[in-house]
Amino acid sequence: MHTKNDTAGHPRWATRALVLASVPLLGLTALAAPASAHGSIVDPASRNYGCWDRWGADHQNPDMAQEDPMCWQAWQDNPNAMWNWNGLFRENVAGDHRGAIPDGTLCSGGNTEGGRYDSLDAVGEWKTTPVDDDFTVHLYDQASHGADYFQIYVTEEGFDPATQELSWDDLELVEVTGSYAPANDILVDVSTTGRTGHHVVFTIWQASHLDQSYYLCSDVDFG
Template identity: 30%
Template sequence: MPAARRKAAAFVTAGVVGAAPFALTVCAAGSAAAHGSLGDPVSRVAQCYAEGPENPRSAACRAAVAAGGTQALYDWNGVRIGDVAGRHQERVPDGELCSAGNEAFKGLDLARADWPATSVRRGSYTFKYRVTAPHKGTYKVYITKPGYAPSRPLAWDDLDLAHPVATSTDPAASGGFATFSGTLPQHSGRHLLYTVWQRSDSP
């Protein structure tokens, strides 16, 4: 899947069945012309845009603007790489997963423990991906492994790539959102979801 990544952070409570709650931030990846971003839980870039690109409320979003400017937030649905054809791990270097290696979105790569986060519990979860240019393709949602430290730059080895928490091909879209189900594992503390959206009608 071409790599467009976003770290998601939101102060939304998810009513998911399970044990103790943990907090999620989100990074998303999309293909060349697949425009969108995870809306529930909300991605970092979408959350920062919702806070107001010129003067975001949260310290992490303000730091992202200081690092990369406001245009990345106005382009909240455009973190992507074209012509990747599933080679996103080859094309996107460690530490640049949330920007998809795109300099314009470098503020999203900041290693911080204070990105806005969604409180969730383990168990079934309904993911809502906001699509502004829908395309056929497959979504995969990964979660960081136990021991993940949000204060360190995100690396591919931080993600449990062998066990996506959700996978969906051509999910139905309604009201501007593609909706699909997944299962969150037993985790504690702060973790990150990383979404990859690979178009099937384009590399």
């Protein structure tokens, strides 16, 4: 159980924000700069953060459709799934995560925010981050909410994110932490074994300032 706060270099969000400020929205009035009140897993990148990190400053590039088709479908479905990469949370779940988030909707937090993040549940070849059996999950918490705890799951060997919908029974709980004091960066060490290829790391971050639960899917490739 991890209770120590760790810090690391900030992700590229600040640089991206400066670039985005100079990019015309070209009529896409639904778009907004990332809010400053929330956060996400930046390594291994959550689906929403990864799409924004790769394409936020280049969102008009048609190459996204071929180079990153899962982010492309997310962009077509609702640009704010990517633009608001730091806002995927539910309130007042009271710890009943499995009861609040139905199978097939884990990566969207159970169709939260009026379906804004539904595209993150799409089955397909999401871009992956290479990891070893022992790896570190890095939360970037813009407002330094802190954490009551983290629960980190990894899909079982044999699960195929490219062809199967993600359900609770596909996951193994590999790490449960204690609390973390408020900080911008929190690192949690994770150990697992017996996995190869594409898997999903599913992180529940229970923020400390309110009963606010974040549900974050990161696609990884075990070498």
